[in-house]
Amino acid sequence: PLTVLQGYLEMMQEQVLEGATREKALHTMREQTQRMEGLVKQLLTLSRIEAAPALAMNDRIDVPMMLRVVEREAQTLSQEKQTLIFTVDEQLKVLGNEEQLRSAISNLVYNAVNHTSPGTEIRVSWQRTPQGALFSVEDNGPGIAP
Known part of the structure; x- marks a missing residue:
């Protein structure tokens, strides 16, 4: 996700995007941001589970x-x-x-x-x-x- 975001941001720095091209870039960046958010949440959950002391399992x-x-x-x-x-x-x-x-x-x-x-x-x-x-x-x- 970060590579895609970085690529679009570099492209937007180098040229002005308009119309459908701009909308496609924004849509893709939004999707990749949501994907990254999901990955981070999963990593945080896994980290919390692994770091937590043994929880009561009863x-x-x-x-x-x-x-x-x-x-x-x-x-x-x-x-x-x-x-x-x-x-x-x-x-x-x-x-x-x-x-x-x-x-x-x-x-x-x-x-x-x-x-x-x-x-x-x-x-x-x-x-x-x-x-x-x-x-x-x-x-x-x-x-x-x-």
Whole structure:
């Protein structure tokens, strides 16, 4: 994002941009600024989680209720571009830190919405397995690098 911003700023210093060219440059710079803001927020969250002392992990978390809120927010974010399918075990709750779990779940779902092509399905699942609780997000986006 910074390279794109720097390039447009240099171009604007060297020449006067007008009309559609100016609007395109401003739109691109706005997008890149928002992208950078998102990256900084993610880094700050990760840094806070890594630096924090071990938090009490004994809060009973109503994950189904949390997922209903995330689903509404994701539907709004998607603006009906994708089909969101949530499959949730309504009885399955866990012990943990609610703020951190909400952050992790939200990030995965919102990333799927933001990086999946329009017209595709995003499947979110919260299920009980023999090994314990399983949360998953399935889509056809570019994926997360290992």
